[in-house]
Amino acid sequence: MAGTQTGWAPGLRLARQTCEACWALHDERASWCLVDPAVQHQADTAPAYRLALVRIPPDEPRGGIGQLQLQPDGDVRGDVDLAVCGPCRRAVLEQIRVDPAYRRHGYGRVLIAAALTLAPGYDWSTTTVDWDDPVARAFWAAIDWPGQLGTPAYCTDMQRAADQLLD
Secondary structure (H helix, E strand, O other): OOOEEEEEEOOOOEEEEEEHHHHHOOOOOOEEEOOOOOOEEEHHHOOOOOEEEEEEOOOOOOOOEEEEEEEEOOOOOEEEEEEEEOOOOEEEEEEEEEOHHHOOOOHHHHHHHHHHHHOOOOEEEEOOOOOOOHHHHHHHHHOOOOOEOOOOOOOHHHHHHOOOOOO
């Protein structure tokens, strides 16, 4: 009904969609880029001149905290810290950050989607969510989060990786 156009975002080197009705209304969010959250690069092999999801593995592979970064042209605009434990099939999103100038542009949604592709079907949870912050409330309301919000469900491997357990 509104009509869409497909184009190219040369700065990001990605396909772009534009809602014609939104464009006619001068909506700043009338156009968006298509990002595959499953395409993730290691830091040393990430493309330097386009939008890239960069995966930084944890120091402790079993239950340690790693990071995903969203980097247009090598500049980190947002990241998410997460702990994933394969044997326990648990994942905890520790923190998500997006530079204030780039909030409400979809960076956080892409980071969440990328995190979820790392551990599909796992028992997901997050650390504390500031429900008094309207930006945080709006963000989490827009996300189809598959697990528990605000109460992390750490496994013993995650606790051990964080030095919370005595050996």
